[in-house]
Amino acid sequence: MAERVGKMDQKAIYTVVELGKNSWRIEENGVRCFLFAGRETALLVDSGYGSGDLAALARELTDKPVALVNTHADGDHTGNNAQFGQVTMHPDDFPKYREDEPDGIVEPVRDRIDLGGRKFEVIHIPGHTPGSIALLDAENRILVAGDSVQAGMIFMFGKGRDLGRYIQSLEKLHGIAGRFDTIYPSHGPFPVYPDILPPLIHGAKQLLAGELPPLPAPFDVPAKLYDVTVAKILY
Numbered sequence: 001m002a003e004r005v006g007k008m009d010q011k012a013i014y015t016v017v018e019l020g021k022n023s024w025r026i027e028e029n030g031v032r033c034f035l036f037a038g039r040e041t042a043l044l045v046d047s048g049y050g051s052g053d054l055a056a057l058a059r060e061l062t063d064k065p066v067a068l069v070n071t072h073a074d075g076d077h078t079g080n081n082a083q084f085g086q087v088t089m090h091p092d093d094f095p096k097y098r099e100d101e102p103d104g105i106v107e108p109v110r111d112r113i114d115l116g117g118r119k120f121e122v123i124h125i126p127g128h129t130p131g132s133i134a135l136l137d138a139e140n141r142i143l144v145a146g147d148s149v150q151a152g153m154i155f156m157f158g159k160g161r162d163l164g165r166y167i168q169s170l171e172k173l174h175g176i177a178g179r180f181d182t183i184y185p186s187h188g189p190f191p192v193y194p195d196i197l198p199p200l201i202h203g204a205k206q207l208l209a210g211e212l213p214p215l216p217a218p219f220d221v222p223a224k225l226y227d228v229t230v231a232k233i234l235y
Contacts, residue, residue: 013052014026014027014028014048014052014057015027016061019034022036022037022038022042022062022118023035023036024061025190026048026054028048028049028051028052029049029051031048031049031076031077032185032187032190033045033046033047033048033054033077033186034046035058035062035066036115036118036137037061037062037064037115037118038064038114038115038116038117038118039115039116039117040115040116040117041065041066041067041115041116042058042062042064042065042066042067042115043066043067043068043069043115043120044058044067044068044069044084045069045070045071045135045144046069046070046071046077046078046146046186047068047070047077047078047079047081047084047087048079048080049075049076049079049080050078050080050081050082051079053083054080054083055080055083055084064115066084067084067088067113068081068086068087069087069109069113069133069135070087070088070089070093070097071132071135071144071145071146071147071186072089072090072128072129072131072133072146072147073093073096073097073131074147074155075100077146077186078097078100081101081104082101082104085104086104086105086107087104087105087106088106088107088108088109088110089109089131089133090108090109090122090124090130090131090133091108091131092124092126092129092130093129093130093131093132094106096129096130096131096159096160109122109133110122113135118137118139118140119137119138119139120135120136120137120144121135122134122135123172123176124169125145125148125169125170125172125173126162126165126166126169127148127156127162127163127164127165127166127167127168127169127170128146128147128154128155128156128161128166130160132146132147132148132169133146134146134148134149134173136176136179137180138179138180141180141181141182142180142181142182142183142184143173143180143182143183143184144183144184145173145183145185145186146185146186147186147187148170149170149173149183149185149192149196149197149200150185150186150187150188150189150192150231151185151188151189151192151196151231152185152187152188152231152232153187153188153218153225153231153232153233153234154231154233154234155223156223156233156234156235157221157222157223157234157235158222163207163208163235164208167201167204167205167208170197170200170201170204171201173197174194174197174201177194177197181193181194183196196230196231199228199229200228200231203228203230203231204228204233206228207226207228207233207235212226212227214226215227217234223235
């Protein structure tokens with residue numbers, strides 16, 4: 001896989017890692033976005049913190065028109081949305097998004113996204129936020145999971161988080177795990193694999209049942225840290 005640094009302004013540097021033909025991950029200070037290009041259009045998954053010219057970087061990588069989808073409405077995934085004019089996301093995250101972004105065009109994401117020669121199925125996985133989604137590229141056996149499946153630190157405290165629905169969503173993904181081999185998370189080690197799902201489900205159920213000991217949070221947030229072996233959950 002080739003790696004290079006995109007040409008950015010003085011405030012931010014994006015690191016671009018090529019994942020294969022017409023596929024890239026874009027790293028920005030602990031959060032990552034993804035760009036996939038088909039024959040007709042390209043899809044940018046999330047827009048990061050908003051500290052650089054992500055639209056210009058996307059134009060460097062592909063000559064296809066770029067559509068933007070948000071896996072969810074947390075600010076570290078929507079920071080550069082304004083550069084793209086229009087964004088799609090699950091409508092259950094519209095209220096959260098509008099708290100921070102009262103202007104701009106936001107549309108409901110469709111159930112399927114066709115780039116021309118590459119297709120993604122949109123899977124609603126509420127819990128981390130009400131409108132969290134995953135994107136399944138079944139032909140290439142890849143799941144783009146946002147924050148919901150990762151080996152890093154999963155935020156499950158604050159407004160809109162729902163641990164019970166999160167567990168249901170993980171079980172939903174586990175039920176279709178035969179359709180993907182690799183998971184692309186937005187944070188933490190990259191990539192992860194379907195075998196992360198059973199222990200993540202088990203640990204989240206233990207947490208919901210009050211069976212895990214709390215640990216101090218690593219930074220100042222109104223939550224405790226819980227070790228679920230394959231990840232850590234702030235709750």
